[in-house]
Amino acid sequence: MDLVKILTDSLRAAIGVPAAAYALAATGLNVHFGYTGLLNFGQVAFMLVGAYGTAVTVNEGGPLWLGLLVGIGLAVALGLLLGIPTLRLRADYLAIVTIATAEILRYVTRSRALQSLTGGVFGIQKFANPFFDLNPIPPGRYGFGTFNFSHRQLWVMAVGWLTVGLILLLLTVLLRSPWGRVLKAIREDEDAARSLGKNVFAYKIQSLILGGVIGALAGMLLAIDTQAVNPDTFISILTFFAYTVLILGGPGRILAPVVGAVIFWFLLQFTDGVLRGALEAGWLGSAIEGNEVAAIRFALVGLGLMLLMILRPQGILGSREELLTDER
Amino acid sequence: MNAESSPAFQGVAPLPGVPKPDPILVAAGVERSFGGLRAVAVDRLEIQRGSITGLIGPNGAGKTTFFNLLTGFDRADAGTWHFDGRPLQGKRAHQVARVGMVRTFQLTKALGRLSLLDNLLLAAPGQRGERLAGAVLGGWRAQEAAHREQAEALLERFGLAPLSRHFAGTLSGGQRKLLEMARALMARPRLLMLDEPMAGVNPALRQSLLAHIQEIRTEGATVLFIEHDMDVVMGTSDWVVVMAEGRVIAEGPPAAVGADPEVIDAYLGRDHGKAAGA
Numbered sequence: 253m254d255l256v257k258i259l260t261d262s263l264r265a266a267i268g269v270p271a272a273a274y275a276l277a278a279t280g281l282n283v284h285f286g287y288t289g290l291l292n293f294g295q296v297a298f299m300l301v302g303a304y305g306t307a308v309t310v311n312e313g314g315p316l317w318l319g320l321l322v323g324i325g326l327a328v329a330l331g332l333l334l335g336i337p338t339l340r341l342r343a344d345y346l347a348i349v350t351i352a353t354a355e356i357l358r359y360v361t362r363s364r365a366l367q368s369l370t371g372g373v374f375g376i377q378k379f380a381n382p383f384f385d386l387n388p389i390p391p392g393r394y395g396f397g398t399f400n401f402s403h404r405q406l407w408v409m410a411v412g413w414l415t416v417g418l419i420l421l422l423l424t425v426l427l428r429s430p431w432g433r434v435l436k437a438i439r440e441d442e443d444a445a446r447s448l449g450k451n452v453f454a455y456k457i458q459s460l461i462l463g464g465v466i467g468a469l470a471g472m473l474l475a476i477d478t479q480a481v482n483p484d485t486f487i488s489i490l491t492f493f494a495y496t497v498l499i500l501g502g503p504g505r506i507l508a509p510v511v512g513a514v515i516f517w518f519l520l521q522f523t524d525g526v527l528r529g530a531l532e533a534g535w536l537g538s539a540i541e542g543n544e545v546a547a548i549r550f551a552l553v554g555l556g557l558m559l560l561m562i563l564r565p566q567g568i569l570g571s572r573e574e575l576l577t578d579e580r
Numbered sequence: 581m582n583a584e585s586s587p588a589f590q591g592v593a594p595l596p597g598v599p600k601p602d603p604i605l606v607a608a609g610v611e612r613s614f615g616g617l618r619a620v621a622v623d624r625l626e627i628q629r630g631s632i633t634g635l636i637g638p639n640g641a642g643k644t645t646f647f648n649l650l651t652g653f654d655r656a657d658a659g660t661w662h663f664d665g666r667p668l669q670g671k672r673a674h675q676v677a678r679v680g681m682v683r684t685f686q687l688t689k690a691l692g693r694l695s696l697l698d699n700l701l702l703a704a705p706g707q708r709g710e711r712l713a714g715a716v717l718g719g720w721r722a723q724e725a726a727h728r729e730q731a732e733a734l735l736e737r738f739g740l741a742p743l744s745r746h747f748a749g750t751l752s753g754g755q756r757k758l759l760e761m762a763r764a765l766m767a768r769p770r771l772l773m774l775d776e777p778m779a780g781v782n783p784a785l786r787q788s789l790l791a792h793i794q795e796i797r798t799e800g801a802t803v804l805f806i807e808h809d810m811d812v813v814m815g816t817s818d819w820v821v822v823m824a825e826g827r828v829i830a831e832g833p834p835a836a837v838g839a840d841p842e843v844i845d846a847y848l849g850r851d852h853g854k855a856a857g858a
């Protein structure tokens with residue numbers, strides 16, 4: 253088993269484009285859940301409209317920037333669509349409606365009726381060339397030893413993490429403002445916020461849209477990185493991975509999604525590498541087979557998460573004091 | 581303390597629904613039923629501006645429900661109510677608060693993972709930084725600094741200043757009552773509606789809360805408070821309203837209400853006639 257290679261592979265995954273995309277998706281959930289107390293179980297729907305908005309627009313001949321705007325516009329529309337009927341009701345209604353909507357949207361994009369636009373089950377490929385044309389990094393591989401990236405990967409990573417950075421900066425400003433204080437008050441007790449003259453519904457809608465647009469950016473990033481959108485990428489498990497990332501980091505902390513995403517992807521790749529290495533070395537006998545590794549690593553990550561919740565329920569960045577105040 | 585000689589109430593007959601010389605709140609025909617239970621059926625009630633009005637009544641009399649209806653936290657089946665001449669029925673809770681009618685809750689609602697200071701700052705009305713655009717563009721810090729000064733002064737007044745940076749979730753039950761009252765004051769109410777502000781507050785603190793309530797009135801606001809402690813009600817109120825089974829069954833100056841045989845029957849029990857009449 254080549255431990256150095258496993259480690260470098262894990263490090264590459266920890267800072268790769270999918271990690272940046274998960275950090276964005278989880279950042280959106282942090283706005284919803286961590287700061288406003290909204291249970292959005294359909295973050296993947298926002299990712300889907302972001303990705304498809306971009307891919308379809310470019311595929312139909314539009315410029316890339318327009319595609320990005322369309323993706324954002326669709327996320328705003330989706331936020332309104334989900335929020336207006338549910339956010340006046342009890343918290344669980346949003347959860348039910350969002351998870352259902354995510355599934356419906358996936359089936360709609362997959363449907364034969366829309367095949368001419370969305371490509372149906374085949375999706376859309378090779379729409380992000382204008383993005384890669386902008387790459388200022390000369391062709392080649394960069395890094396040392398097995399820890400290296402292509403100029404193409406580096407370009408998407410740079411843009412991805414820069415987006416993460418800018419979003420976190422914006423959120424820091426917002427959440428330290430009186431606006432952010434109202435969101436947190438709604439998270440704690442929305443009737444108290446109402447009794448002090450805050451239009452709780454309007455703030456919830458704003459929160460849902462803001463976090464949803466950040467989710468859409470995550471979808472765009474994944475789509476551009478792979479130069480492909482496919483309906484079956486956007487399944488509900490993605491929402492729950494984003495929650496895993498958030499809870500790992502500690503909801504209600506600005507940096508939690510970044511810390512969570514880096515650790516999540518590192519662990520995923522690391523367990524994968526170790527399992528495959530052990531398999532090749534014959535240490536596992538016939539206990540597991542190669543095609544079971546992917547499933548087993550998720551089971552192991554789940555186990556790790558359970559241990560974290562037992563040992564550090566507030567997440568890696570969360571504060572114990574804050575957690576305890578909930579109990580009264 | 582306040583005898584029945586409160587000048588504003590001179591010549592007001594102690595009858596349920598009696599008109600007041602200068603009412604800030606007028607409610608008429610307010611009704612609310614839960615299934616077959618008629619929780620509130622108030623024919624008429626006026627609250628005199630600048631007074632402290634105590635609202636009493638047995639458990640389940642409909643006092644909290646009446647508060648909920650007036651402040652937009654529940655929907656009335658029927659009725660109208662006017663605040664300062666402005667109709668408020670059908671308005672949502674935050675709109676009611678914004679016109680200056682601010683209530684507290686029987687079961688306190690401290691914002692646990694916000695500091696005491698943030699709990700108070702939240703309540704300040706008209707904050708520029710509470711709009712999304714304002715928050716991004718900035719320009720709210722001067723206003724925030726002024727609010728912070730007010731908030732710190734209020735925390736000082738309620739003896740909570742040493743805890744101002746702590747999470748509200750760490751407070752004791754009585755401290756939460758204090759915090760909620762301070763927070764309501766931060767919203768600069770014209771009518772402050774307190775639902776059992778003294779419940780769970782120790783006797784020493786009770787005195788200072790009473791003093792605060794009197795002070796609020798002195799500063800020009802009107803206070804309507806629900807309370808079960810008869811000594812507090814009789815000692816603090818200029819006027820007392822009695823509810824039972826959803827209706828206003830009596831109102832009048834504390835001494836008169838305390839001596840009213842119907843009230844004694846419905847609520848006070850035999851022992852209280854003497855204490856209040858003294």
Ligand SMILES: Nc1ncnc2c1ncn2[C@@H]1O[C@H](COP(=O)(O)OP(=O)(O)OP(=O)(O)O)[C@@H](O)[C@H]1O
Nearest residue numbers: 614617619637638639640641642643644645646686
């Ligand atoms: N949401 C509700 N659903 C059903 N019944 C309710 C509801 N809210 C209040 N009630 C009923 O309405 C009646 C009045 O309740 P309310 O809370 O207003 O009483 P209260 O006068 O505040 O009593 P207490 O002094 O014990 O606080 C009670 O019989 C109560 O059971």
Ligand SMILES: [Mg+2]
Nearest residue numbers: 643644645686
């Ligand atoms: Mg009550």
